[in-house]
Amino acid sequence: MSTNWQDYRATPAYDELIQEDGTPRLAANILVQYLASMEQQDLRARQAAAEVAMKEMGVTFTVYSQEEGTIDRAWPFDIIPRIIAKTEWDRIELGLKQRVHALNLFINDLYHASRILKDGIFPAEVLANSVNFRSQCIGISPPLDIWAHICGSDLVRDADGTFYVLEDNLRVPSGVSYMLENRLVTKRVFPELFEDYAPLPVDDYPSQLFDTLAALSPYPGERPEVVVLTPGIYNSAYFEHAYLAQQMGCELVEGRDLVVDDDDVVYKRTVRGLQRVDVIYRRIDDLFMDPEAFRADSLLGVKGLMRAWRAGKVALSNAPGAGVADDKVVYAFVPEIIKYYLDEDPIIPNVPTYRCLYLDEREYVLANLDKLVVKPANESGGYGMLMGPFSSKAERERFAEQIQANPRNYIAQPTLQISTVPTLVQGQIEPRHVDLRPFILSGERRQVTTGGLTRVALNKGSLVVNSSQGGGSKDTWIVDA
Amino acid sequence: MLSRVAENIYWMARHIERAENMARLIKVNTFLLLDLPKKVALGWTPLLAITGASELFYKRYKEPGERQVTKFLMVDETNPGAILPALRAARENGRTIRDIIPREAWELINELYLQSRDNINQALTKNGRHIYLNQIISSSQTLSGLLSGTMNHDAGYQFLCVGRSMERADMTTRIIDVRSADMLPKQTEESITYENIQWMGVLKSLTAYQMYRRSMQVRIHRGTVLRFLFQNQEFPRSVLHCVREVERGVNQIGSDRFTLQILERAKTSLLDTEVTSLDAKALHSYVDSVQLDLINLHNALAKAYFLPINE
Numbered sequence: 001m002s003t004n005w006q007d008y009r010a011t012p013a014y015d016e017l018i019q020e021d022g023t024p025r026l027a028a029n030i031l032v033q034y035l036a037s038m039e040q041q042d043l044r045a046r047q048a049a050a051e052v053a054m055k056e057m058g059v060t061f062t063v064y065s066q067e068e069g070t071i072d073r074a075w076p077f078d079i080i081p082r083i084i085a086k087t088e089w090d091r092i093e094l095g096l097k098q099r100v101h102a103l104n105l106f107i108n109d110l111y112h113a114s115r116i117l118k119d120g121i122f123p124a125e126v127l128a129n130s131v132n133f134r135s136q137c138i139g140i141s142p143p144l145d146i147w148a149h150i151c152g153s154d155l156v157r158d159a160d161g162t163f164y165v166l167e168d169n170l171r172v173p174s175g176v177s178y179m180l181e182n183r184l185v186t187k188r189v190f191p192e193l194f195e196d197y198a199p200l201p202v203d204d205y206p207s208q209l210f211d212t213l214a215a216l217s218p219y220p221g222e223r224p225e226v227v228v229l230t231p232g233i234y235n236s237a238y239f240e241h242a243y244l245a246q247q248m249g250c251e252l253v254e255g256r257d258l259v260v261d262d263d264d265v266v267y268k269r270t271v272r273g274l275q276r277v278d279v280i281y282r283r284i285d286d287l288f289m290d291p292e293a294f295r296a297d298s299l300l301g302v303k304g305l306m307r308a309w310r311a312g313k314v315a316l317s318n319a320p321g322a323g324v325a326d327d328k329v330v331y332a333f334v335p336e337i338i339k340y341y342l343d344e345d346p347i348i349p350n351v352p353t354y355r356c357l358y359l360d361e362r363e364y365v366l367a368n369l370d371k372l373v374v375k376p377a378n379e380s381g382g383y384g385m386l387m388g389p390f391s392s393k394a395e396r397e398r399f400a401e402q403i404q405a406n407p408r409n410y411i412a413q414p415t416l417q418i419s420t421v422p423t424l425v426q427g428q429i430e431p432r433h434v435d436l437r438p439f440i441l442s443g444e445r446r447q448v449t450t451g452g453l454t455r456v457a458l459n460k461g462s463l464v465v466n467s468s469q470g471g472g473s474k475d476t477w478i479v480d481a
Numbered sequence: 482m483l484s485r486v487a488e489n490i491y492w493m494a495r496h497i498e499r500a501e502n503m504a505r506l507i508k509v510n511t512f513l514l515l516d517l518p519k520k521v522a523l524g525w526t527p528l529l530a531i532t533g534a535s536e537l538f539y540k541r542y543k544e545p546g547e548r549q550v551t552k553f554l555m556v557d558e559t560n561p562g563a564i565l566p567a568l569r570a571a572r573e574n575g576r577t578i579r580d581i582i583p584r585e586a587w588e589l590i591n592e593l594y595l596q597s598r599d600n601i602n603q604a605l606t607k608n609g610r611h612i613y614l615n616q617i618i619s620s621s622q623t624l625s626g627l628l629s630g631t632m633n634h635d636a637g638y639q640f641l642c643v644g645r646s647m648e649r650a651d652m653t654t655r656i657i658d659v660r661s662a663d664m665l666p667k668q669t670e671e672s673i674t675y676e677n678i679q680w681m682g683v684l685k686s687l688t689a690y691q692m693y694r695r696s697m698q699v700r701i702h703r704g705t706v707l708r709f710l711f712q713n714q715e716f717p718r719s720v721l722h723c724v725r726e727v728e729r730g731v732n733q734i735g736s737d738r739f740t741l742q743i744l745e746r747a748k749t750s751l752l753d754t755e756v757t758s759l760d761a762k763a764l765h766s767y768v769d770s771v772q773l774d775l776i777n778l779h780n781a782l783a784k785a786y787f788l789p790i791n792e
Contacts, residue, residue: 233576246580256788257485269484271636271786272735 005036011431014161014419016082027085027481030196032422035080040427043079047424050079050189057181076472077182079189082421082434082454086200086480092155092163092438093448095347098338100151100440103168103325105341107147110324111137121340126329126357129408131377132171134286136293137321140310143216146442147322150209150281152176155348155436155452159417164351166435168334170318170326172283175473176205176439177240179453180247182475199477200450205439206247209281212443213248216315217278225275227253227268229282231300236467241283253277255284260304264311279315280305286320328377328411329355352414356407365412366403369396372412374403387463389415418463421474423456433457435465436476451476482636486581488787489574490637494644496571497590500564501621502652504614506531506686507551511610513682514547517675525550531659532562551610556601564617565601568594583631586624593620639730643782646730650723650775653710656686658768661703661761677701683710687718704757707764711756711771720771721751727778737785740778747774 006022009015017028024032035043054074084092109116110133116122127133152173154166183202187194210226217224230241232254245252251268258277259267267274282289288298293306308314324330332353335346354361354372365372374386386399403410420431438452454474455465465471510528517523526545529535534553537560542549556565572594579587597617603609625645632638660683680701684690693701693709696716713719717726728744731737750770759767 233573242580251483252580253483254485257483269788271482271484271487271640 005032008422008429008431011417011420012159013417013431013433014157014159015431016084016157016419016421016434017080018422025083025085027479028083031081031083031193034193034196035422035429043424043429044427046189047079050077050185053185053188054181057184075178075467076458077185078423078432078456078458078472078474079186080422080424080429081186081199081475081477082436083199083477083479084451086478089451089478092348095165096153096438096440096448097446098342098344098347099153099165099168099334100148100442100446102338102341103151103170103334104146104148104442106337107170107322107325108141108145109341111140111147111321116337116340119340121336122333123357126333126408127324130324130327130330132286132321132323132327134321134324136306137319140319142309142319143218143315144443147319148325149212149216149317149319149442151440151442152437152452153440155438156351156416157419157436159419163348164416165331165334165348166351167328167331168326169437171285171323172237172318173437173439174237174240174283175437175453175455176449177243178473179439179449179451179476180205181243182453182473186475197477197479199479202450205449206244208441208447209244210248210250212441212447213279213281213315213317215443216317218312218315219278222278224278225268226279226281227251227258227277229253229255229258229280229284229302231255231284231288235283237283244281250281255298255300255302258302258305260302260308264304264308264313266302266305266308266314277314279317281317286323289316289320328353328375329357329408332411351416354412356403356410356412362403362407365410366400368412369399371415373415374399374410374412377409377411387415415463421454421456423458423474425458425460430460432460433463433465434474451478482640484786484788486578486637487640488783489578490581490640491644491647491782491787493571493574493578493590494641495648496567496574497621497624498645498648499562499652500567500571501618502648503532503554503562503564503567504617504621505688506656507554508611508614508618509682509686511547512685513679516678527659528554530662531655533655534560534562548605552605555604555610555613565594565597568597568617578637581637582628585631586627589620589624589627593617593624596620636734639733640786643727643730643734646723646726647775647779647782649718650720650727651772653687653718653720653723654768654771654775656683657707657710658765658772661707661764676703680706689716689718692716707756707759711751711754721748724748724751724778727782731782734786737781740781740785743774743778743781747771747778750774 005018008018009020009022017025017032019025054077106116110127117124117127148170150173152169152175155163156166157163179202213226214224228241228245228250230238230252232238242252253268257268259269259274261267266277268277284300287294289301290303290305291298291301292303306320309316309320332355335350338344338346354365356362356365365374370388372388374388376384386395418433418435421434422429423432434454434456436452436454439449441447454476456472456474457463457465457470458472459470462470506528510525524545525547528550529538529545532554538553541559542553553560554563557563558566560566572590575582575587575590600613604613628641660679680703681690684693684706687710689710693706696713697705697709699705709716709719711720714722716722724744724747731740731744754767
């Protein structure tokens with residue numbers, strides 16, 4: 001039995017491939033026809049082939065379990081790509097560049113003159129309570145005045161077809177390795193589709209990342225020694241750290257591999273002695289990076305790293321303190337931030353956001369907990385959220401208490417009808433909700449990945465796309481239709 | 482090459498080699514016991530002595546019977562020298578250097594551990610044990626071949642060879658030490674036959690029997706066996722050969738003066754000692770001195786190339 005697209009549409013959400021009347025969107029036409037022509041068992045066989053390929057390529061994320069220690073788990077991959085028309089993408093790309101540009105100006109301002117506070121655009125009390133503001137960074141000017149060289153912004157599309165930014169990840173965003181690997185798998189599984197389609201390539205990212213990092217070296221003109229700093233094998237993104245290091249031809253180091261000497265220079269310990277390191281792509285959170293400057297109990301970090309960075313002897317990416325803009329309360333102010341620094345209107349809108357910090361907005365949130373999604377300011381991975389429409393009374397009461405105890409820590413947003421993409425579920429094609437995480441590189445110029453990582457909530461009706469909570473991923477095609 | 486990476490490769494090689502050696506040891510003991518009469522049979526306690534784990538064993542078990550000792554040496558999680566924990570450690574070492582070793586090698590190590598873990602029940606039966614141990618030996622050999630044939634013979638590969646040789650030398654000396662100590666005391670006609678069977682067992686534990694025959698071309702005899710296992714230039718598990726392998730590796734990695742001095746001392750001791758003339762007591766103290774050389778050698782390697790233990 002093959003797929004009948006007339007029976008497919010079941011949700012009120014926007015579907016990325018199929019229009020309301022059951023016919024394919026323009027850019028998806030060939031793919032949809034092609035899928036419709038395939039028998040269920042053929043689809044299943046392709047899905048199985050993709051899973052084997054993933055396993056062979058060792059694409060995993062790490063989960064920790066008590067009995068097993070660490071285990072690598074394959075991250076579920078769905079073979080049906082998500083397609084976005086290039087004309088639409090071009091605009092998103094502009095919007096992302098605009099956003100990250102403004103955010104970098106914002107971070108740099110916060111650590112210098114703090115004009116935006118003085119001008120009353122951004123409330124000083126939000127900053128005072130920020131857990132990601134690092135007073136150690138005040139007055140420091142990193143190369144090119146850029147703090148967040150790598151940003152991953154999460155986009156969702158609402159029922160009316162509009163893309164919104166859901167959040168910006170400026171600390172250590174992950175997922176780009178899956179974006180790259182997903183394309184390789186799709187090429188293996190559906191080679192014939194590439195005869196009719198020419199999705200824009202994604203595999204330029206590692207070289208762009210390397211160039212972005214290399215340009216930060218304190219010793220221009222010399223061949224820069226770039227390393228990737230990982231917290232180690234127990235980190236859920238360890239696969240990605242190893243992958244990116246390999247792709248860029250850099251060394252993957254842990255904290256104990258590095259040492260900062262009295263001359264404030266960072267060295268790596270090699271079998272031939274100490275060797276200087278110029279740029280560190282660090283995938284360790286600020287607080288664990290340097291026990292001398294931050295948490296003294298951190299075993300992952302490098303003693304003196306902040307000292308070396310402040311002295312300009314090493315470049316860190318992202319810069320320490322960049323996370324101040326990676327905060328769901330700051331997020332709520334991004335439209336104002338863009339207007340303030342660039343005097344432009346945001347090209348991609350924010351999801352309407354209620355800031356519990358303000359009394360009137362808080363009261364609205366408390367009165368409408370059953371309709372809203374409540375998020376703590378500084379959690380990631382979907383942890384600590386309240387999904388109002390799916391919550392119990394007890395959960396809502398618990399959240400109400402937490403919000404009142406610490407209003408600055410919470411924001412709330414309406415529950416969006418986030419868009420769906422046809423997804424293979426036990427041989428059948430069914431709609432599943434997706435988001436999109438593009439990655440934005442900022443250095444001498446700003447570059448955006450072609451598309452990004454599409455994460456899909458594999459459970460029926462679920463809106464949670466996180467890998468730790470039943471999410472999978474899809475290849476994302478930008479197509480010049 | 483990062484010091485941590487070098488250290489991980491070194492230990493990965495040692496752990497794999499340890500698992501393989503243990504598998505051989507158990508296998509040979511099983512057959513040896515079948516050949517010896519019940520009244521002279523030494524049972525399984527020598528294996529505990531060889532691995533230096535007697536104390537730990539008696540904390541956990543009362544009787545040093547076949548079932549208990551083999552379980553303890555194969556799958557007991559509390560015994561760091563046991564096969565399964567060694568494979569697990571090798572896998573953890575391998576995981577952190579996945580970007581250095583060929584992908585297939587990582588997959589093989591991963592699979593070897595998972596299979597050994599899943600087949601524990603098979604290992605604990607008398608029939609299944611043989612198959613289980615053979616699988617570990619052959620996978621370990623496959624891994625050696627795979628690495629030698631697909632990995633750049635760079636510093637990383639040298640650390641692999643150095644680790645493997647260190648573990649081999651260690652095992653060879655341990656086996657000689659324990660086995661020579663429990664040789665049957667009286668030199669009767671009967672005991673000589675069994676003594677030779679036991680020396681044959683020593684050779685077989687080190688897969689040295691066939692090579693001994695080819696190389697020495699004499700019958701099994703204590704003195705020649707000792708000379709073969711300590712001083713033979715060609716046999717890959719003789720102590721001298723292992724030490725030379727370490728030396729070759731160190732020279733390619735970028736030689737460290739102190740390590741080379743220790744290597745020189747170890748080599749001299751091996752070449753200059755007339756092992757055939759050592760009686761049981763002298764042999765024991767000689768083995769002690771060789772083991773001490775190996776410990777010093779490991780410490781020198783760690784100091785020269787690995788991460789410092791404490792800041």
